Amino acid sequence: MRPGLIAALAAAVVGPPLFAADELPAFQPGLWSFTLTVHAPGAVRPVVQGIRRCANPSDDIRRKWRALADQTCKFTPVKRDGNHYAYSSQCQKESVRLSMKALIVVTSDQEYRVETESQTNNQVRKESLVAKREGDCAKSGGHLPVPQPRKDPGT
Numbered sequence: 001m002r003p004g005l006i007a008a009l010a011a012a013v014v015g016p017p018l019f020a021a022d023e024l025p026a027f028q029p030g031l032w033s034f035t036l037t038v039h040a041p042g043a044v045r046p047v048v049q050g051i052r053r054c055a056n057p058s059d060d061i062r063r064k065w066r067a068l069a070d071q072t073c074k075f076t077p078v079k080r081d082g083n084h085y086a087y088s089s090q091c092q093k094e095s096v097r098l099s100m101k102a103l104i105v106v107t108s109d110q111e112y113r114v115e116t117e118s119q120t121n122n123q124v125r126k127e128s129l130v131a132k133r134e135g136d137c138a139k140s141g142g143h144l145p146v147p148q149p150r151k152d153p154g155t
Contacts, residue, residue, distance in 0.1 A: 025085070025106045029056035031134045041123035054137035057112075073098075083107070096120060109133075 035050040073091035085104040090097070100118040107113070110133035118125050 025058070025104070025112065026109055027057040027112065027131075028109045028133055029059075030054065030110075031137045032057060033132050033134055035130045037128045037130075039126040041125060052134065057131060 031052060032055045033050060033052045035048065038047045038049075040047065071091065072093060073089045075089045076087050078085050078087045083106045085106070086102065088099070088101045090099055092098075098118055098120045100116055102114060102116045105113045105115070112131050114127075114129040114131075116127045116129075118127075
């Protein structure tokens with residue numbers, strides 16, 4: 001899988017705009033590693049993919065949420081219990097219905113995990129995303145500078 005696609009999946013697995021700005025976990029920008037493990041229906045073994053990139057996960061999540069806001073999904077409110085954030089969704093596109101449950105576990109502003117279970121056409125798919133900050137981004141040597149937090153114009 002291409003690195004850009006893995007990064008998109010890393011943000012997508014978190015989901016739509018369900019948190020108020022002050023409830024969204026704030027993560028430190030920097031060099032992050034993302035490891036996605038997918039247990040697909042009928043697969044003998046899970047597929048594990050990873051990427052390291054300069055990122056601002058908080059901004060990446062918000063950006064992805066805005067992109068998903070136009071889709072035909074309905075979401076439950078987020079239930080927060082300490083560092084655990086849980087929600088579910090129902091999406092319908094043409095004759096395909098997708099149900100998803102997600103749990104975000106925030107270890108710190110430098111590490112989090114997202115567990116999702118989705119069901120479509122009576123097939124269950126489980127994904128686990130582990131995200132860890134590894135340090136600051138290099139300013140040269142082919143690395144992009146660290147993304148800085150932005151203030152959303154709507155806030």
